[in-house]
Amino acid sequence: MVFVLRSLWVVLQHMFRKRETYRYPEEKAPLPPRWRGRIVLARDPDGGERCVACYLCAVSCPVDCIALQATEDDQGRRYPDWFRINFSRCIYCGLCEEACPTYAIQLIPDYEMSEYRRDKLVYEKEHLLIEGPGKYPHYNFYREAGVSVGVKDPGESREEEPPVDIRSLLP
Amino acid sequence: MTTGGQIVVIIMIMGGALSLAAGLIWVERRLLGLWQDRYGPNRVGPFGILQPLADAIKLLFKEDWSPPFADRSVFLIAPAVIFATALLSLAVVPVAPGIGVVAEWNVGLLFFLAMASLGAYSVILGGWASNSKYSLLGGLRAAAQMLSYEVFMGLSLAGVVVLAGSFSLAEIVRAQADLWYVVPQFLGFVVFLIAGLAETRRLPFDLPESETELIAGFHTEYSGMSFGLFFVGEYIGIITISALITTFFLGGWHGPLLPPLVWFLLKTLVLIAVFVLFRAAMPRPRFDQLMAWGWKILLPITLINLLVTGAVVALP
Ligand code: SF4
Ligand code: SF4
Numbered sequence: 001m002v003f004v005l006r007s008l009w010v011v012l013q014h015m016f017r018k019r020e021t022y023r024y025p026e027e028k029a030p031l032p033p034r035w036r037g038r039i040v041l042a043r044d045p046d047g048g049e050r051c052v053a054c055y056l057c058a059v060s061c062p063v064d065c066i067a068l069q070a071t072e073d074d075q076g077r078r079y080p081d082w083f084r085i086n087f088s089r090c091i092y093c094g095l096c097e098e099a100c101p102t103y104a105i106q107l108i109p110d111y112e113m114s115e116y117r118r119d120k121l122v123y124e125k126e127h128l129l130i131e132g133p134g135k136y137p138h139y140n141f142y143r144e145a146g147v148s149v150g151v152k153d154p155g156e157s158r159e160e161e162p163p164v165d166i167r168s169l170l171p
Numbered sequence: 172m173t174t175g176g177q178i179v180v181i182i183m184i185m186g187g188a189l190s191l192a193a194g195l196i197w198v199e200r201r202l203l204g205l206w207q208d209r210y211g212p213n214r215v216g217p218f219g220i221l222q223p224l225a226d227a228i229k230l231l232f233k234e235d236w237s238p239p240f241a242d243r244s245v246f247l248i249a250p251a252v253i254f255a256t257a258l259l260s261l262a263v264v265p266v267a268p269g270i271g272v273v274a275e276w277n278v279g280l281l282f283f284l285a286m287a288s289l290g291a292y293s294v295i296l297g298g299w300a301s302n303s304k305y306s307l308l309g310g311l312r313a314a315a316q317m318l319s320y321e322v323f324m325g326l327s328l329a330g331v332v333v334l335a336g337s338f339s340l341a342e343i344v345r346a347q348a349d350l351w352y353v354v355p356q357f358l359g360f361v362v363f364l365i366a367g368l369a370e371t372r373r374l375p376f377d378l379p380e381s382e383t384e385l386i387a388g389f390h391t392e393y394s395g396m397s398f399g400l401f402f403v404g405e406y407i408g409i410i411t412i413s414a415l416i417t418t419f420f421l422g423g424w425h426g427p428l429l430p431p432l433v434w435f436l437l438k439t440l441v442l443i444a445v446f447v448l449f450r451a452a453m454p455r456p457r458f459d460q461l462m463a464w465g466w467k468i469l470l471p472i473t474l475i476n477l478l479v480t481g482a483v484v485a486l487p
Contacts, residue, residue: 004453011452014206021209 042134235395309388344423
């Protein structure tokens, strides 16, 4: 009997505790910066598209909700011709972000994407591509990469030796 | 009282109980929220008070589907039975001196016990007619639970009857003018409270519908308004039991300063809040524990209580 009264008393005391609820539409829960929500495609600090259309995100996605088509511009820079994420399937696992070699695809703390129509949850490239570099402000893939696509010439990146002249016999 | 006055009283008590039952759905959810550090429904109308209305509209517009494998006529009658019996037992409750449908009736208490037994039919028939495993198990549990707890329910009231010398509820309340029966009949009060919880199938005794193992027990197959009837029937049951505890043990309408009706309502509402508190605080026992508790602890307690009360009254 005593334990019954004790639990009744403990619960009754909760009358005077602070409530835990966030009254959502008016008052939003604070989200940590690494919260996995809506997916965006980021750009270089120079403004170029980061995505190199390597398909790694599409392959890593456990629910197969990413589709894209690779293409190249006249300087040989790869980019996706179109890029589509079906958010009605996405489980926000973040594996695409893990897989991406260029920090292009990023999950950001935003979950307010409800729609009345299901097909509106399919986001195309123009919905996904944002103007800034997202969570990694200084990274620029083509500045580090070995290939030259008009961003820099070979040998010009931070940790790179100038290319070896294979025709010279000098050490 | 004139026939016209009597009809007005009947309508007022019935309407009051029904609207209280609707309000109770909101009160319960808000109170549970309060005790669980959250808000509960607070969007529809001021403080969410129109939530039951929204729920009722939703239930009315839902398809009232009865499964093809069910025994259709019994399936449809079952929810009505609980609703009717719960409302009928409210008829014997004296709300204030002279106000009550048949409060002076000299077998009022027996009538209430009879209605409680009939209410058991509703859940048993509902579980049986649904013709599915979960419902049947819920119905079986309801049968065992309600039948055994009825025993102590009746016996715990016997002490009150011995003291008051009457089966009429108004007479019982009048006999408590000097001393509420909760003092001389404290054991009876505790047993009746527990049996009342079991009889209305409220947590912690909601084994007939325990969601975790039986989905919704005896009303698994119900939808739309026939589910709504079970739902409202349960709340009317709570009101009835609270009103009866007030009548039998807490002095009914007696109380200083305030008018009798206000005292009666106040006591009943506090008891309803206690019922909700039980729901917020208590875990559900196992079914064998429930049975063992009833037969091995509550029954001896009530018998001893009855014996002592009888001895004290009989001695000069
Ligand atoms: S978050 Fe997971 S499910 Fe969503 S697109 Fe990326 S890999 Fe696929
Ligand atoms: S988003 Fe990243 S992983 Fe996906 S195709 Fe583009 S570069 Fe590759």
